Amino acid sequence: MRIAVVGTGYVGLVTGTCFSEVGIDVTCIDIDTNKIENLKKGILPIYEPGLEEMVARNTQKERLSFSTDLATSIQGCDAAFIAVGTPPGEDGSADLKYVLAVARSIGQNMNDYLVVVTKSTVPVGTANKVRKAIEEELTARGVDIPFDVASNPEFLKEGAAIEDFLKPDRIVVGVCSEKAETVMTKLYKPFLMNGHPLIFMDIPSAEMTKYAANAMLATKISFMNDIANLCEIMGADVNMVRKGIGSDARIGNKFIYPGIGYGGSCFPKDVKALIRTANENGYEMRVLKSVEEVNENQKSVLFNKISTHFSGNLAGKTFAVWGLSFKPKTDDMREAPSLVIIKKLLEQGAQVKAYDPVAMEEAKHSLGDTIQYGKDEYETLIDADALLLVTEWPEFRSPNFTVASKLMKDKVVFDGRNIYDAKDLNEKGFTYYGIGVKQPVEQLNATV
């Protein structure tokens, strides 16, 4: 089989590469000439574990190629996947201009039956707009070429994208013809070996499934952040509460980790877009509005603890920040909570020295030289007044706190992801702050 994947970002590049890995001929297309030229040389636009090797392997086997030329690349394809961005417009709704531009381009160039699959996250009704755009272009050309539209939302997580794509919990496909269902079944057959379900449904339901999934996950996180904040007030420990509720299979132990608010390119924008879609249709998503509000507040929780600890005197203080990306194992800085915390510290006249294993180059696009960047995590600690753990990269999980204590000016840790043991740090002479975590008795006595 042969497919084209239009848009070579986090989703398009992973989708195209994984399809080629199972033996399908794939052309990945992008309008960004620089991106495509680099990909041809094996230079990837993003950091995603395992992707570079997989791209190299499949390019070498000539199952994966890169092009800016959509017109040529879609010829002879069974399906064309649209995987371009759908960023939030000013009113929060998903901006469909990139998706529809690709649809028009497909309509202008297709010469044979094609299934046009929307992989981008798009509101209910988008497949109809895609169909209309293609029909208009075919009419303008005076040709009548059969085609189908389908919706195939993507559920991969950055940092684990290959694993998620190759071994999906489920594959959701919205179709409206048997012919399209047959093509999609053939394409996904290699991924179904281990019993992962391929769920066919109508197109609006598939489009809605994507938003419902992200909204549910965001809700779990905001709920736990609310519980964490209450734990703190009431003298309970959210780490214990999380274990206590997570062992109930109905609740589950995933996505209930409190922190400094969810970030990334999708939860914030998809929650906004769903609220907006509902509004436009006369319905109010009350739960999701609160989810958003809790998340906005949560981004300030760590800063508020810092401000309280230093009695509001942050000018001239130096803070070591470990982790910049919105989550570990990615260089993605979109809506990263680190940006909010750093901005607040800088506004108060503090200095920031940060280290991230892969996201520093990307971070420089938004932070520039307003902060210093460390060669490694320990360098950031030299003369620091406190350490802020912002992104829970594996390399930050068990640092040598004895070394750290010798480098730092003041021994204070603000742990935005609850990865350190409060008692252990206290014993090593550190003052510890987590999110909804009980402070050790010794620390409380010392602060009183």
Ligand SMILES: NC(=O)C1=CN([C@@H]2O[C@H](COP(=O)(O)OP(=O)(O)OC[C@H]3O[C@@H](n4cnc5c(N)ncnc54)[C@H](O)[C@@H]3O)[C@@H](O)[C@H]2O)C=CC1
């Ligand atoms: N990033 C993620 O983890 C996930 C993203 N999604 C959804 O997938 C979609 C894509 O997201 P990302 O991959 O993160 O976006 P991205 O911003 O990383 O990549 C989009 C790519 O599309 C290209 N593009 C834009 N217009 C084009 C055109 N007319 N022709 C060819 N290429 C064009 C851009 O140059 C860019 O390389 C979004 O709707 C997003 O919500 C869904 C699941 C996971």
Ligand SMILES: O=C(O)[C@H]1O[C@H](OP(=O)(O)OP(=O)(O)OC[C@H]2O[C@@H](n3ccc(=O)[nH]c3=O)[C@H](O)[C@@H]2O)[C@H](O)[C@@H](O)[C@@H]1O
């Ligand atoms: O539509 C998308 O783009 C994707 O969005 C998320 O994936 P992603 O944003 O890559 O990363 P997640 O692992 O979901 O983390 C999102 C944010 O939630 C935070 N989070 C996650 C889990 C948790 O328990 N607590 C928590 O605060 C993370 O720190 C991060 O800031 C979803 O998990 C994917 O299924 C979906 O395909």
